[in-house]
Amino acid sequence: MNDNKIPVFAAPLQGVTDNVWRMAQHSVFGGVDAYYAPFMRVEHGEVRRKDLRDVQPERNPGITLIPQILACQPAHALMMVEALKEMGYHRIDINLGCPFPPIALHRKGSGMLAHPELVEELFNALAAVEGVDYSVKMRIGWDSNDQWRDILPLMDIIRPVHITVHPRTGKQQYKGELDIEQFEALLATTSWPVIYNGGLQTVEDIEQAVSRYPSIVAVMVGSGLAANPGMLAPDATPDDYRRFHDLLRDGYSEQLNGGEAQLVRHLQDIWQTFLPGTDRKLFKAIRKSRTLEQYQQAATAALAAVQNALCNKATE
Numbered sequence: 001m002n003d004n005k006i007p008v009f010a011a012p013l014q015g016v017t018d019n020v021w022r023m024a025q026h027s028v029f030g031g032v033d034a035y036y037a038p039f040m041r042v043e044h045g046e047v048r049r050k051d052l053r054d055v056q057p058e059r060n061p062g063i064t065l066i067p068q069i070l071a072c073q074p075a076h077a078l079m080m081v082e083a084l085k086e087m088g089y090h091r092i093d094i095n096l097g098c099p100f101p102p103i104a105l106h107r108k109g110s111g112m113l114a115h116p117e118l119v120e121e122l123f124n125a126l127a128a129v130e131g132v133d134y135s136v137k138m139r140i141g142w143d144s145n146d147q148w149r150d151i152l153p154l155m156d157i158i159r160p161v162h163i164t165v166h167p168r169t170g171k172q173q174y175k176g177e178l179d180i181e182q183f184e185a186l187l188a189t190t191s192w193p194v195i196y197n198g199g200l201q202t203v204e205d206i207e208q209a210v211s212r213y214p215s216i217v218a219v220m221v222g223s224g225l226a227a228n229p230g231m232l233a234p235d236a237t238p239d240d241y242r243r244f245h246d247l248l249r250d251g252y253s254e255q256l257n258g259g260e261a262q263l264v265r266h267l268q269d270i271w272q273t274f275l276p277g278t279d280r281k282l283f284k285a286i287r288k289s290r291t292l293e294q295y296q297q298a299a300t301a302a303l304a305a306v307q308n309a310l311c312n313k314a315t316e
């Protein structure tokens with residue numbers, strides 16, 4: 001467990017924090033109070049099977065998992081909520097934050113923040129479902145940093161357990177300054193519990209956020225935890241990083257059924273976010289590997305370098 005009094009939630013990162021990652025992070029490092037699953041969506045009239053598989057309780061044993069839905073059309077949202085209820089979920093997160101243009105330009109995710117009337121329609125449909133509590137994950141706006149002002153009053157419809165706020169507009173995507181002024185204004189305006197999300201890379205960052213915003217009820221960490229899954233485990237050893245990596249390799253080897261080439265590509269992708277301080281040469285060797293054997297050799301060298309870096313840090 002982390003030493004911070006405030007709960008720490010793992011942010012959803014599509015393509016990264018799936019059930020294999022969650023189980024590896026939980027069993028090797030821990031420190032996370034709840035994991036938010038990457039959003040699920042409806043495609044071709046049905047809930048994506050891959051998304052449903054990812055949140056199956058049997059694939060996520062022993063952790064608190066909150067599934068997330070992304071939809072603009074109430075009918076699609078209801079389809080996902082019903083499927084999740086059938087799986088035994090009674091807490092669902094609503095995505096009003098995704099900035100990815102093909103999604104946001106279709107008035108989904110953060111794109112909905114410019115259309116309070118659509119949010120209202122969605123919330124009204126969701127609120128009518130019995131036996132489900134909702135939370136919302138949002139940005140401060142889509143193309144203007146104060147659009148949250150038109151969205152907040154709508155929260156009364158669904159009475160969220162909490163609202164997670166990433167203080168950027170959707171148009172900013174993941175770049176540019178975090179708009180702390182707007183975050184503070186939002187915090188002062190709402191009486192719903194608020195969770196801060198954005199740019200927390202270390203335990204010290206979490207502590208600073210907690211002292212800067214004493215009224216927040218939790219923090220959510222995304223890229224910091226993907227980069228360093230041991231971020232919340234002060235006693236993590238170099239061997240833990242190797243174990244974490246091996247659990248990912250074995251987990252994906254079991255879940256992906258596209259053969260060795262697909263597995264190698266997937267493992268290479270992991271290094272886009274995992275341990276970004278990895279030496280460029282070692283990283284290049286991982287990218288260039290074509291077989292699992294080559295990959296394993298390159299990954300072993302990179303993980304040994306982590307070992308050295310951690311040992312040096314411990315003796316500083």
Ligand SMILES: Cc1cc2nc3c(=O)[nH]c(=O)nc-3n(C[C@H](O)[C@H](O)[C@H](O)COP(=O)(O)O)c2cc1C
Pocket residue numbers: 011012013014015037038039068095097098137166174197198199200220221222223224
């Ligand atoms: C690759 C990637 C995938 C993401 N997928 C999701 C998602 O499925 N649902 C969601 O609400 N946010 C998603 N996010 C946003 C993160 O949850 C988080 O809000 C954002 O990265 C800011 O937090 P951080 O600075 O701690 O990373 C994603 C971000 C990235 C970079």
